[in-house]
Amino acid sequence: MSRRREVGFLAAIAVAASVAVAGCGTSESGGGGTIIRGTIDQPVSYDPAGAYDLPSYDGIYAMYQNVMTIPPGETNPVPEAAESCDYTDPKTYECTMKDGLKFSDGSTLDSKDVKFTFDRNVEIASPTGGSSLLANLKSTEAPDPKTVIFNLKAPDATLPFVLTTGSAAIVPDSYPADKLQSSEKVIGSGRYTLADYKSGEQTVMQKNDDYTGDDPAENDQVIVQYYDKSSELKLAVQQGDVDIAYRSLSPTDISDLEDQEGIEVVDGNGIEIRYLVFNLDLQPGTSDAQKLAIRKAVAYTIDRQDIADRVYNGTVEPLYSMVPQGLQFATEAFKDTYGESPDTDEAKSELQKAGVKTPVDLELWYTPSHYGPASADEYAEIKRQLDDSGLFSATLKSTEWNQYSTAAFTDKYPQYQLGWFPDYPDADDYTASFYSKDSFLNDHYSNPQMEKLLAQEKASTDDAERTKAFDQIQQIGADDVPTIPIWQGKQVAAVQDGVTGVEDTFDPSFIFRYWLITKD
Amino acid sequence: MGRQGTSLRAYILTRFALAVPTVVILLTLVFLLMRVAPGNPIQAALGGHVSPEEIERRSEAAGYDRPIIVQYGEYMGQVATFDFGTTLTDHRPVTDIIKENGSATVELSAAAFLVALVVGVSIGLVAGRYRDTGWDVGGRLFGIVVYAAPVFFTGFLAQLLFGDVLGVLPVSGRASPETTFAVGEQTAYTHLLLVDTLLHGDWPEFWDAFTHLILPAVTLGLLVSGVMIRLVRVNLLQTMRGDYVEAARARGVSERRVVIHHAFRNAMVPVVTVAGLQFAILLGGAVLTEETFNWPGIGSELVRYLNNRDYIAVQGIITVFALAVVVISLLIDLVNAFVDPRVRY
Numbered sequence: 001m002s003r004r005r006e007v008g009f010l011a012a013i014a015v016a017a018s019v020a021v022a023g024c025g026t027s028e029s030g031g032g033g034t035i036i037r038g039t040i041d042q043p044v045s046y047d048p049a050g051a052y053d054l055p056s057y058d059g060i061y062a063m064y065q066n067v068m069t070i071p072p073g074e075t076n077p078v079p080e081a082a083e084s085c086d087y088t089d090p091k092t093y094e095c096t097m098k099d100g101l102k103f104s105d106g107s108t109l110d111s112k113d114v115k116f117t118f119d120r121n122v123e124i125a126s127p128t129g130g131s132s133l134l135a136n137l138k139s140t141e142a143p144d145p146k147t148v149i150f151n152l153k154a155p156d157a158t159l160p161f162v163l164t165t166g167s168a169a170i171v172p173d174s175y176p177a178d179k180l181q182s183s184e185k186v187i188g189s190g191r192y193t194l195a196d197y198k199s200g201e202q203t204v205m206q207k208n209d210d211y212t213g214d215d216p217a218e219n220d221q222v223i224v225q226y227y228d229k230s231s232e233l234k235l236a237v238q239q240g241d242v243d244i245a246y247r248s249l250s251p252t253d254i255s256d257l258e259d260q261e262g263i264e265v266v267d268g269n270g271i272e273i274r275y276l277v278f279n280l281d282l283q284p285g286t287s288d289a290q291k292l293a294i295r296k297a298v299a300y301t302i303d304r305q306d307i308a309d310r311v312y313n314g315t316v317e318p319l320y321s322m323v324p325q326g327l328q329f330a331t332e333a334f335k336d337t338y339g340e341s342p343d344t345d346e347a348k349s350e351l352q353k354a355g356v357k358t359p360v361d362l363e364l365w366y367t368p369s370h371y372g373p374a375s376a377d378e379y380a381e382i383k384r385q386l387d388d389s390g391l392f393s394a395t396l397k398s399t400e401w402n403q404y405s406t407a408a409f410t411d412k413y414p415q416y417q418l419g420w421f422p423d424y425p426d427a428d429d430y431t432a433s434f435y436s437k438d439s440f441l442n443d444h445y446s447n448p449q450m451e452k453l454l455a456q457e458k459a460s461t462d463d464a465e466r467t468k469a470f471d472q473i474q475q476i477g478a479d480d481v482p483t484i485p486i487w488q489g490k491q492v493a494a495v496q497d498g499v500t501g502v503e504d505t506f507d508p509s510f511i512f513r514y515w516l517i518t519k520d
Numbered sequence: 521m522g523r524q525g526t527s528l529r530a531y532i533l534t535r536f537a538l539a540v541p542t543v544v545i546l547l548t549l550v551f552l553l554m555r556v557a558p559g560n561p562i563q564a565a566l567g568g569h570v571s572p573e574e575i576e577r578r579s580e581a582a583g584y585d586r587p588i589i590v591q592y593g594e595y596m597g598q599v600a601t602f603d604f605g606t607t608l609t610d611h612r613p614v615t616d617i618i619k620e621n622g623s624a625t626v627e628l629s630a631a632a633f634l635v636a637l638v639v640g641v642s643i644g645l646v647a648g649r650y651r652d653t654g655w656d657v658g659g660r661l662f663g664i665v666v667y668a669a670p671v672f673f674t675g676f677l678a679q680l681l682f683g684d685v686l687g688v689l690p691v692s693g694r695a696s697p698e699t700t701f702a703v704g705e706q707t708a709y710t711h712l713l714l715v716d717t718l719l720h721g722d723w724p725e726f727w728d729a730f731t732h733l734i735l736p737a738v739t740l741g742l743l744v745s746g747v748m749i750r751l752v753r754v755n756l757l758q759t760m761r762g763d764y765v766e767a768a769r770a771r772g773v774s775e776r777r778v779v780i781h782h783a784f785r786n787a788m789v790p791v792v793t794v795a796g797l798q799f800a801i802l803l804g805g806a807v808l809t810e811e812t813f814n815w816p817g818i819g820s821e822l823v824r825y826l827n828n829r830d831y832i833a834v835q836g837i838i839t840v841f842a843l844a845v846v847v848i849s850l851l852i853d854l855v856n857a858f859v860d861p862r863v864r865y
Contacts, residue, residue, distance in 0.1 A: 200621065204701045
């Protein structure tokens with residue numbers, strides 16, 4: 001009797017538990033005007049002076065305004081909080097601010113706030129901020145409420161682009177001048193106001209009904225939900241916990257989701273790139289001629305389309321210049337010089353002409369997670385391509401990012417993987433950063449002709465002049481091969497059926513325009 | 521009696537005194553390990569994007585170039601005043617992390633502890649009562665399996681089964697995005713989601729939070745229940761061999777009453793001690809569970825800040841963990857010493 005009662009008691013607990021959990025289901029994504037985006041990218045700061053990362057920029061673009069912005073689908077800056085902007089001379093950029101702009105606390109936005117924004121950004125020089133973008137800014141003046149004057153140290157055609165970045169978003173002069181504003185207390189003039197921010201969990205933004213600019217928000221509320229891993233993000237979109245899963249789903253996650261009912265995978269032009277760097281001091285070769293021949297031979301051998309198809313399932317595109325397609329001034333210099341497909345005969349010929357014995361021992365370094373979980377597969381594929389050519393014997397090595405990011409730039413790795421995410425969508429950010437003798441790459445590459453062209457394109461505001469300069473820069477880059485571009489990533493998102501507008505925001509500016517997104 | 525009282529006092533004072541160097545040694549180790557590991561927060565965030573000179577400039581501005589002994593002195597001074605500073609990577613006061621994310625870990629740990637107690641004690645009791653029967657073998661096997669299985673594996677299986685295949689439970693997060701926003705800072709009293717929603721009478725939000733808690737709490741609780749099953753069973757068998765149990769049987773007391781009212785109660789005394797320690801371990805061991813279920817606890821924040829080499833955040837979080845474990849084990853030792861006069865130095 002007692003044993004039967006014990007068993008019955010346990011069974012009753014089990015039944016009750018089953019009934020309880022059967023009564024609940026998975027949560028559905030927000031209804032009405034609420035868009036929920038899931039992401040594994042977490043912001044550093046919603047104070048523009050403390051932000052130099054894409055996740056922070058995503059929120060900043062929604063909650064603040066900039067002097068200049070890049071419209072959807074375009075690549076050139078246009079005034080946003082300004083009525084007009086132009087160079088009055090090569091080192092002076094003058095803007096006239098719009099009337100009637102207000103911050104979310106009701107205060108007026110005028111030129112003194114713009115001056116304050118830039119002065120404090122330079123003053124605070126936050127370790128996590130983008131004050132290095134303002135290295136060429138000598139001073140900012142606000143002679144009257146409508147006029148802002150940017151005085152530069154040297155001519156710089158990229159200033160309008162810098163003004164579009166999240167680090168240059170306009171803040172009110174009620175923000176502290178010498179330290180960062182808390183990310184929980186945002187005062188901006190943008191399309192949204194900050195309703196709540198829980199670090200590591202979510203950001204909630206609500207439509208700013210007092211916004212007076214272009215393209216007001218088409219939804220009422222945005223919730224950005226943070227996940228630690230792409231697998232969790234994938235589960236979340238599958239279960240309907242989020243409307244949009246963007247940054248970052250792995251290629252296999254995307255393939256799975258493409259077959260999922262109720263979910264659509266959308267993509268657009270992206271300008272995030274991956275490339276291979278040669279340290280010219282450490283790479284194999286006993287003379288400059290031999291080293292160049294080896295670099296050219298590698299360029300002839302890498303099959304970018306294979307990498308895009310086999311490793312990334314079509315979520316990236318082959319890249320034939322350090323300047324990605326979609327940006328003004330981009331060419332395909334590597335395709336013109338080395339062909340679209342591998343050419344082992346040409347590679348062999350280059351090595352023979354220089355007297356290089358084959359197979360050439362090549363040590364390839366990569367980092368397994370910082371540039372995405374497929375990095376190991378990507379470099380395994382590159383190794384296979386190089387080894388199969390018979391001209392190389394490649395060895396793969398890897399370290400975690402914290403060690404890698406120091407070692408790569410301090411003469412430890414002869415050939416190594418890198419990625420690049422732009423500060424702004426201009427070809428200068430993809431050329432000066434890599435080809436200058438003072439490049440952060442520290443790869444010991446130096447070409448006086450290149451230096452001259454880089455200075456020329458940076459100083460000129462004339463498109464024809466810049467086109468000519470960039471054509472030559474990219475060709476020299478292909479001829480000298482200090483780096484080999486491999487792929488540029490598409491922007492890819494998984495969205496629930498009925499959610500529209502995500503693909504409209506995918507353009508080279510990398511501004512994720514929440515305000516364009518709607519849901520049936 | 522006076523001699524015993526003096527001894528207890530000495531024991532208490534000695535335990536308190538030993539707790540201090542324990543914490544100091546642990547914090548020093550954490551400090552040194554973080555400095556020895558390559559990289560710093562700025563390198564982690566901006567390496568590969570700005571020049572080494574720019575990184576060096578920013579690192580100097582953040583004070584990473586100061587002598588180690590200076591940084592150590594500053595760190596220990598801050599700990600002594602419970603000023604844990606502000607994180608370097610996302611400018612967040614460490615006390616906020618402890619308050620908000622710590623409460624999430626406490627909530628998960630408490631729920632897991634409850635699961636562990638219910639499952640561990642009940643199965644241990646049945647296994648001990650029906651020794652050498654199928655119930656005993658099954659109970660012991662269950663205990664070994666749940667203890668040996670890695671928690672992330674168990675969690676993953678649970679997510680697959682209940683979230684993906686059956687679709688009856690949420691598999692990620694502490695609550696749905698809407699509930700997380702609804703129970704915002706304005707309404708948070710305890711930062712324990714279940715308690716706060718109950719206090720507000722927000723039944724849909726309470727149910728949402730409860731269902732999100734089920735899988736991670738059961739996953740973590742089962743792991744700890746493996747220890748409890750074995751402990752309860754062994755102690756029950758031991759107490760059932762006692763003379764007073766035989767005497768009770770001889771007086772005609774029913775077997776059920778013998779087990780529940782005599783043997784079980786005495787068997788639970790050492791279990792309570794171990795259970796207290798298990799709770800302290802749960803706080804730290806929740807990291808893997810939090811990572812698996814995207815639970816915004818202090819453990820998952822620790823992993824994030826470790827990956828970003830955020831010294832301040834890691835030091836602050838480890839300090840809190842260390843203090844929590846030391847305080848709990850101290851309390852347990854003191855209770856033990858009070859109850860059991862044999863426990864002395």
